[in-house]
Amino acid sequence: MAAHRPKVNQHVKAALYEQAGRKCANPGCPSILLELHHIREWHVYQTHDEAHMVALCATCHDHVDRGDLHISDDDLYHWKGIPRVTRPTAHLFVEPGPPPALLLGSICCRGDSGLTVFDLSGSLRLGFVVRDSDIMLLALRVSDLEDNLIVEVVDGYVRSQDPRIELEHRPGRVTARRVSTVKVMPTWAKLSLLAADARCRVEELPVLDLHVLEPGLVRIQGIWMERDKGVVITEDRLSFLHRDRPHPITIMGAGKKSVLHFAGPVSMSLFKLN
Ligand SMILES: [Zn+2]
Numbered sequence: 001m002a003a004h005r006p007k008v009n010q011h012v013k014a015a016l017y018e019q020a021g022r023k024c025a026n027p028g029c030p031s032i033l034l035e036l037h038h039i040r041e042w043h044v045y046q047t048h049d050e051a052h053m054v055a056l057c058a059t060c061h062d063h064v065d066r067g068d069l070h071i072s073d074d075d076l077y078h079w080k081g082i083p084r085v086t087r088p089t090a091h092l093f094v095e096p097g098p099p100p101a102l103l104l105g106s107i108c109c110r111g112d113s114g115l116t117v118f119d120l121s122g123s124l125r126l127g128f129v130v131r132d133s134d135i136m137l138l139a140l141r142v143s144d145l146e147d148n149l150i151v152e153v154v155d156g157y158v159r160s161q162d163p164r165i166e167l168e169h170r171p172g173r174v175t176a177r178r179v180s181t182v183k184v185m186p187t188w189a190k191l192s193l194l195a196a197d198a199r200c201r202v203e204e205l206p207v208l209d210l211h212v213l214e215p216g217l218v219r220i221q222g223i224w225m226e227r228d229k230g231v232v233i234t235e236d237r238l239s240f241l242h243r244d245r246p247h248p249i250t251i252m253g254a255g256k257k258s259v260l261h262f263a264g265p266v267s268m269s270l271f272k273l274n
Contacts, residue, residue, distance in 0.1 A: 008036055008048045016055045021084035024057040025076070030091050031057035032169070037064060039076050054080050090158045090169035094135040097215025100128060104220055105237040107253035107260060114138075114266035118231055118240075118273060124224045126231070129266055135216060142176070142208050142222060145183040151176045151208050158210065165207060172212040182207075184223050189230060192241050192248050205234060217256065229273055240273060 017034060024031045038045075040052040054076050056064070064071045094100070101110040102117065109117055116127035116138065127138040140153040150162045158174045160167050164182040168175045178184070190202045209221040224231045228243040239248035262270050 005042060005046075006048070008053075012048060012050045012053070015050060016053055019080060019084065020055040021082075023089075024060050025054050025079040025082075026056065026060045026071070027079065027082060029057060029060055031059065032090070033057055033171075035061055037061050037076070039073050090167055090174040092137070092153075092156050092158060092174055092210050092212065092218075093171070094156075094212050094218055095215040096133040096135065097217070100130055100135040100216040100218075101256075101259065102126075102128065102218055102220050103213065103256055104233050105235065105239075105252060106255050107238055107251050107258050108217075108256050109260045109262065109270060111262045111266070111270075115262050116266055116269045118224075118271045119269045120224055120226055120229070120231070120273060124226065125269075126220065126222075126224065127266065127269075128218075135218070137210070137218070140208075142184070142224060145186060145225065145227075150182060150184070153208075153210075158208070174208075174210045175206050176208040177206055185225055185230075185232075186227070186243075188243050189225060189232070189241050192246060193232060193239060195246055196239065196248050196250055197237070200234065205232070213256070231273070240271065242273075 013036065016036060022032065024034065034055045035058060037054050037056050038052065039054060040049065060071065063069065099110055099112045101108045104117065109115055114127065114129035116125060119125040124141060124143065125138060126140060129136050129138060136156055137153050141149055142151040144150050150165050151158065151160045158167065160176055164178060164180045166177050166179045168177065184207055193200050193202055205223060206221055207223055211219040213219050221233045221235065230241050232239045232241065236252060238251045241248045
């Protein structure tokens, strides 16, 4: 008769996830959906011993037992020993499809080989390029008002090292939220947004939200601010703000059917902010 197998203790599970850097322990694998593997098989040892367990994704787990490119126990112990700095990282994959586009509020911006939507200061910019039919968001940074980097996107990887920011992610969606006070918008900008839309819940807007809706289509919300100007994208609108203007310039459409098609080079911005 099979022995009763108790659940793995939550602390052991958390420690093993942390040890693997909250991703598959295989240094060649980006997956973040994890399961635990017993290097010393349960049916022989009948113990959930942290020292002989490792966090792997289902695919790598499968390769431990099967496959021509076998993963050995030596590999697994080696992977367990890799020192890892856990910093929240999420990868956003976009399935290739029709000409790629970004849905910004309720307007869709399309560029066949890429597009820079705006470029505030070289680093505060939004856009994408198409590489080998993969859609890649341009190097994208979100800073607080003291110019501290709080979230960045590089080659589809979303990272945050700021403890005031929480990255929530599942395949196809990454949201960066403020968990404690972090100033991302000056008061004049909040007033400007409220002047245009009194129902806007300014304090609850995500710092950055990336959501793959369809092959080639990513919905983006976020806050990009400099001292005197900025861009805020909410669920239904794309707003350009300037300190000298009490109201933002707002662009609204009818959703993904409203398309702005940009035919210029990726190096040129669709919107200029002066
Ligand atoms: Zn893996």
